[in-house]
Amino acid sequence: MFLQLDRVRLHYPDRAAGAAAVDVASLALQAGQLGVLIGPSGCGKTSLLRLIAGLERPDQGQIRIGDDVLADAATGHHLAPEQRRIGMVFQDYALFPHLSVADNVAFGIRHLPRGERRQRVEQMLALVGLGHTAKRAPHQLSGGQQQRIALARALAPQPRLLLLDEPFSSLDVDLRERLAQELRAILKSTGTTALFVTHDQLEAFALGDVIGVMHRGRLEQWDDPYTLYHRPASRFVAGFIGHGVFAPARIVDCDGHPCVHTPLGELDDVAECPLPEAFPGGECDVLLRADDIVHDDASPVKARIERKAFRGSEFLYTLRLASGEQVLAHVPSHHDHQVGEWIGIRAEVDHVVTFRREAA
Known part of the structure; x- marks a missing residue:
């Protein structure tokens, strides 16, 4: 397995006693797979993403990518976020307004030689179908275009894992469905391993090779979409899906x-x-x-x-x-x-x- 979480738990100090944001969650994602976390608001899916990114430390359990241990509560080991080679795409795009589209994409690869950096930017913009926007400012683009630029920026450093936190939540329904299909095609073409968070079931089924349903911090089921729909593992999953x-x-x-x-x-x-x-x-x-x-x-x-x-x-x-x-x-x-x-x-x-x- 590529990404593996083993009985991971997270409790925020300001929460009620015993109420875990993430409660002994385990999952595995193979290289090149697209996973999706879905569930009602406050169920813990974004907290789980933050644990993988290194923005939170687990109280229990272990997180690994291949043989590389990212976090282990038992030993206290915690690899810093910037050392994990994980890319992130947020729901608000987080593009820099004072930089051009090309400079936004190049932001995470400034260590590369100029020629190689320019070539990588061109490749990424072509990948998302926006090569003609290189010199524009982010505010000159539509919401869907800005989201694709955010994706190009995240993919430019060639992360070993991509995390996406409700990347389409601010877009209209029709655009979300189309972008979800486009995004899946882009990530599959690059062999990128990715984990999404969404609240939209149609989006989850359009994107995911494997889908996890969370409820009150617990990962109720982690399965392929067909099994999740036709063989729900719990009453909550059965009632939540479809x-x-x-x-x-x-x-x-x-x-x-x-x-x-x-x-x-x-x-x-x-x-x-x-x-x-x-x-x-x-x-x-x-x-x-x-x-x-x-x-x-x-x-x-x-x-x-x-x-x-x-x-x-x-x-x-x-x-x-x-x-x-x-x-x-x-x-x-x-x-x-x-x-x-x-x-x-x-x-x-x-x-x-x-x-x-x-x-x-």
């Missing part, structure tokens, strides 16, 4: 194979369904995502539309079953039903995700 609800269910034996009784009917022939004895009496909560619910007027199961959100190609309907349970559904936008209307729905669940029943 659009879905938990519905009461019961796992029973159906002619030698397990099936799940839900408010939308019986789910059978599903992959990796838990056995009935996985929960007391088979009673559990099943995760029903919006993409598990299909609009079908012929279905005997009906639900009342409580809310609708137009998303261009589809609506996100919030529905209430006659039995009282709430579910969500993605419905093609040409099915434009009104709030209060009853529609037919059915469940199509390929990945059954269940957790212990929670009290109402």
Whole structure:
């Protein structure tokens, strides 16, 4: 593994006793991989980034890049940030307003001979598609262009690891999605190993080879995007990722194979369904995502539309079953039903995700 964190913990003195900003987090990132940390505000993802950068000292655990130990709480070893060869891109770009674009990119490589420095700047600006802006001032560029200049500046010293703290948070939604795809292509073309922090799920899935979900300082799951979505390791991850609800269910034996009784009917022939004895009496909560619910007027199961959100190609309907349970559904936008209307729905669940029943 290239980057490795082993049971790292950080507690800020001004926090409540026992409340750790980062609570025994472990992760591994291979060379050339793009990792993403996601979670609600205050969950510890930026604190984890600061630990890797060397801006904070861990109270517990060890941080390594390859065979190089960056920090070890047990021995007190702490490599200074400027010695770690780690690049950083911040959400506010942090470009120097009094320097040209080219001089901003050259800032971290002033030790190089002039000719080599000029060549590296040209390479970096060409890489981000902004070679024509070399002589401009940062304020003459758009927000998206400034972010790409910040990336070029961070890549110029050829860091062995790049850390990005919500780099697109100040940009509009459409630009964020496009830049995320461009940034992934740029980093993959250079073989750069990078770790991002974001609060945007679409951004995380667009960027990450591996994604970590944090909650109250704990790294709840560190996995590839497909597994994270379809096999969440905890109830928090299941509820945080995507659009879905938990519905009461019961796992029973159906002619030698397990099936799940839900408010939308019986789910059978599903992959990796838990056995009935996985929960007391088979009673559990099943995760029903919006993409598990299909609009079908012929279905005997009906639900009342409580809310609708137009998303261009589809609506996100919030529905209430006659039995009282709430579910969500993605419905093609040409099915434009009104709030209060009853529609037919059915469940199509390929990945059954269940957790212990929670009290109402």
